[in-house]
Amino acid sequence: MSATTAPPTAVGTPRVKERGPGGGVINRRRGSVATVIMLVLAIAWLFPLLWALYNSFREYSYTQVNGYFSVGGWTLDNYQEAWSRGNFGLHLKNSLLITVPAVALTLFLSSLVAFVLARFSYRFNLTLLGVFLAANLLPPQALLIPVFRMFREIPLPTFMSESGTMLNSFWALIFVNTAFQMGFCAFVLSNYMKTLPHEIYESAELDGASVWRQYWQLTMPLVRPALAALATLQVTWIYNEFFWATVLISRGEKFPVTSALNNLRGQFFADTNLVAAGSIIVALPVLIVFFVLQKQFVSGLTLGSTKG
Amino acid sequence: MTTATPTQDAPRVKKRRGAARVEKRRGTRDRLVIGAMVGIPTVLVVWLVWLPALASVALSFARWNGFKLSSLEWVGTQNYTDITTIYPPFWPAIQHNLIWLVFLFVLPTTLGILLAVILDREMWGSRFYQTAFYLPVVLSMALVGFIWQLFYSTDQGLINEVFGSNVDWYGDPDINLWAVLVATAWRHTGYIMLIYLAGLKGVDASLREAASVDGASEVKTFFHVIFPVMRPINLIVLVIVVIESLRAFDIVWIINKGRNGLELISALVSQNVIGEATRYGFGSALAVIMMVISSVFITIYLRIVFREERR
Numbered sequence: 088m089s090a091t092t093a094p095p096t097a098v099g100t101p102r103v104k105e106r107g108p109g110g111g112v113i114n115r116r117r118g119s120v121a122t123v124i125m126l127v128l129a130i131a132w133l134f135p136l137l138w139a140l141y142n143s144f145r146e147y148s149y150t151q152v153n154g155y156f157s158v159g160g161w162t163l164d165n166y167q168e169a170w171s172r173g174n175f176g177l178h179l180k181n182s183l184l185i186t187v188p189a190v191a192l193t194l195f196l197s198s199l200v201a202f203v204l205a206r207f208s209y210r211f212n213l214t215l216l217g218v219f220l221a222a223n224l225l226p227p228q229a230l231l232i233p234v235f236r237m238f239r240e241i242p243l244p245t246f247m248s249e250s251g252t253m254l255n256s257f258w259a260l261i262f263v264n265t266a267f268q269m270g271f272c273a274f275v276l277s278n279y280m281k282t283l284p285h286e287i288y289e290s291a292e293l294d295g296a297s298v299w300r301q302y303w304q305l306t307m308p309l310v311r312p313a314l315a316a317l318a319t320l321q322v323t324w325i326y327n328e329f330f331w332a333t334v335l336i337s338r339g340e341k342f343p344v345t346s347a348l349n350n351l352r353g354q355f356f357a358d359t360n361l362v363a364a365g366s367i368i369v370a371l372p373v374l375i376v377f378f379v380l381q382k383q384f385v386s387g388l389t390l391g392s393t394k395g
Numbered sequence: 396m397t398t399a400t401p402t403q404d405a406p407r408v409k410k411r412r413g414a415a416r417v418e419k420r421r422g423t424r425d426r427l428v429i430g431a432m433v434g435i436p437t438v439l440v441v442w443l444v445w446l447p448a449l450a451s452v453a454l455s456f457a458r459w460n461g462f463k464l465s466s467l468e469w470v471g472t473q474n475y476t477d478i479t480t481i482y483p484p485f486w487p488a489i490q491h492n493l494i495w496l497v498f499l500f501v502l503p504t505t506l507g508i509l510l511a512v513i514l515d516r517e518m519w520g521s522r523f524y525q526t527a528f529y530l531p532v533v534l535s536m537a538l539v540g541f542i543w544q545l546f547y548s549t550d551q552g553l554i555n556e557v558f559g560s561n562v563d564w565y566g567d568p569d570i571n572l573w574a575v576l577v578a579t580a581w582r583h584t585g586y587i588m589l590i591y592l593a594g595l596k597g598v599d600a601s602l603r604e605a606a607s608v609d610g611a612s613e614v615k616t617f618f619h620v621i622f623p624v625m626r627p628i629n630l631i632v633l634v635i636v637v638i639e640s641l642r643a644f645d646i647v648w649i650i651n652k653g654r655n656g657l658e659l660i661s662a663l664v665s666q667n668v669i670g671e672a673t674r675y676g677f678g679s680a681l682a683v684i685m686m687v688i689s690s691v692f693i694t695i696y697l698r699i700v701f702r703e704e705r706r
Contacts, residue, residue, distance in 0.1 A: 118518070121513055121518070122518070122519060122520070125510075125513065125514075125518070125520075125524050126520075126524075128510075128524075128527075128528075129523065129524045129527035129528065130527075132527045132528050132530070132531070132581070132584075132585070133527050133530065135531075135542055135543065135545070135546070135581065136530065136531075136542070138545055138546075138553065139542050139545055142545065150551075151551075154556060155551070155553060155556055156556070196435065196436040196439065197436065199432040199433070199435070199436060200432065200433060200436045200437075202432065203429055203432050203433050207429070213701055213704060213705075215433065215437070216700075216701075216704070217697050217701070218437065218440060218441075218445070219436075219440055220696075220697060220700065221693050221697060222440050222444040222445070224634075224638055224689065224692075224693045224696060225444060225448065225686065225689060225693070226638070226641055226642045226661060226685045226686070226689050227642070228642070228644065228660075228661040228664040228665060228682060228685060229448065229451055229664070229682040229683070229685045229686040229689070230443075230444060230447035230448055230451060230682070231664055231665065231668055231678075231682065232447075232450075232451060232454060232664075232668055232675050232678050232679050232682060233446070233447035233450035233451055233454070234443060234447045235668055235669075236461060236675070237447070262439065262443060263443055265439065266439050266440050266442070266443035266444055267443075267444070269436055269439070269440060270440075273436075274700070297424065297425055297428070298421075298425040298428045298429055298432075299425075299428050302432070323533050326535075327533075327534070327535030327536075327537075327538075328535075329535055329536065329537045329644070329645040329648070329649075330644055330645065330648075330661075330665075333648065333665075334665060334668065334669050337669075345535045345537050345538065346537070348537050348538065348541055348649060349537070349648065349649050352541075352649060352650075355541075356544055356548070358551075359544065359545055359548050359551040359552070362541060362542075362544050362545060362548075363542075363545055365541070366538060366541050366542045366545075369538050369541070370534055370538060370542075373533045373534065374530075374533065376533070377530070377533045381526070384533070385529075385589065
């Protein structure tokens with residue numbers, strides 16, 4: 088949740104595209120000083136994850152005897168142990184069951200709003216955008232009490248929620264995440280849609296295409312790149328969401344993996360190597376997304392800061 | 396990065412006029428469809444964000460244990476008085492949130508901007524550096540707190556091992572806030588760098604050339620030419636940092652549920668709902684304080700966005 092404020096704005100004529108000679112070439116001496124500093128900083132920044140990776144493969148008893156600066160004591164047991172003690176199989180499945188529908192719903196609903204905002208100019212357009220964008224920025228804790236109380240009162244049939252209420256159900260998290268994330272997505276998508284040539288809609292109108300067809304068959308295929316970038320971003324954000332899952336879910340077996348960390352703290356923190364293995368397991372899905380879809384991730388974040 | 400960069404040249408004014416002309420001929424069915432397209436998402440956001448926001452305001456003037464509606468009692472501004480006078484964690488929490496804000500500005504934000512400015516240059520290995528710095532951005536703050544346990548653990552942590560010290564970095568109320576802030580900075584720096592880098596790419600290259608032709612030094616060029624042009628991005632960064640330090644929650648909750656040196660307003664609200672005592676009115680008053688502070692900055696943010704929209 089902490090990464091949800093992304094920056095929609097524009098400076099001059101933004102091109103996120105790689106510019107030729109960037110902001111100019113630095114002179115040689117200063118350049119090499121900068122390179123050294125950057126290298127040191129970059130290694131420092133990578134260090135925590137590398138350290139976690141390194142120690143996740145080492146035996147607790149070995150590091151206890153030889154200290155953490157030693158080499159050796161290789162094992163895979165930490166992963167096995169962390170996996171079973173942390174019940175990660177279940178929690179990762181929960182995360183999947185929340186993240187996928189929430190991202191799909193967010194993208195679908197925000198593309199609807201974005202289409203109307205981009206395609207038509209109603210007087211309420213700006214107000215509407217404000218309603219969604221401001222929601223994206225409000226601290227979620229400020230809404231906790233009414234949402235919590237309301238969800239406790241909303242009954243759900245048991246096949247939808249074992250607890251019989253909205254509280255403790257995945258539906259609660261899917262809806263809440265969607266409501267919060269729509270603002271950012273609608274904003275980015277509507278800006279993207281505004282760059283589509285208007286002529287395509289004029290000819291669609293002449294052909295008598297309905298609004299729905301203009302949206303679904305004409306616009307949606309054209310905004311696929313933006314949807315891909317946003318999907319990547321939203322998957323990591325909703326997977327990482329901690330607050331709502333922590334407060335709206337009280338049954339241990341229902342937690343998605345990020346908030347499950349809270350319960351694992353007690354049993355893991357006595358064994359740092361186990362913490363390392365657990366951290367790598369939890370980080371792995373987003374790291375994979377990050378490395379495979381890095382371009383999408385970065386363009387998703389910067390999409391908001393460029394405007395067509 | 397190139398995939399999602401729409402081109403700039405579609406003339407918007409003409410487009411708007413075209414849209415308006417077409418609208419008049421729209422049939423009932425299309426109008427219903429448009430209504431639903433806007434209506435359904437709006438209902439969701441009003442239901443889960445705006446109504447709860449209003450309800451928080453209303454509840455902040457009441458005393459309620461959350462059970463029967465009949466037990467709800469209107470107490471005026473009593474909750475606010477209690478918070479500021481007899482609620483011990485409140486002022487520490489305010490102080491911590493402020494320290495959080497100042498720290499984020501002074502260190503990671505400045506560093507992130509500096510990194511962006513340097514990486515905006517042609518530089519060998521720029522891609523690698525960028526990846527290194529924004530790698531932590533994809534991790535959740537809860538996980539960051541978990542990972543840093545490897546450094547902060549009293550008996551197994553790296554820091555204590557290197558310095559031969561015996562400090563409980565997460566537990567000692569005098570220092571745990573700083574330990575948490577360092578971990579937060581690890582993630583925050585890359586985030587700011589990314590935003591600023593995107594902004595810098597948008598600065599017209601000719602501005603920079605003109606400055607260097609005039610013989611301005613690089614530092615001067617940045618402060619006198621680039622920084623002023625980046626005004627919207629600077630404001631966005633300001634808003635992000637404020638909102639982030641107000642919303643900070645995950646990492647302190649995972650460490651000790653926001654007690655013992657790690658009190659934050661967001662954690663206090665949560666403690667009053669899912670903690671031992673359910674004091675809804677009291678918690679709501681805390682929530683409203685958060686809302687009021689954030690709304691100032693949300694307004695700034697929206698004004699920037701709307702100004703860009705109208706252009």
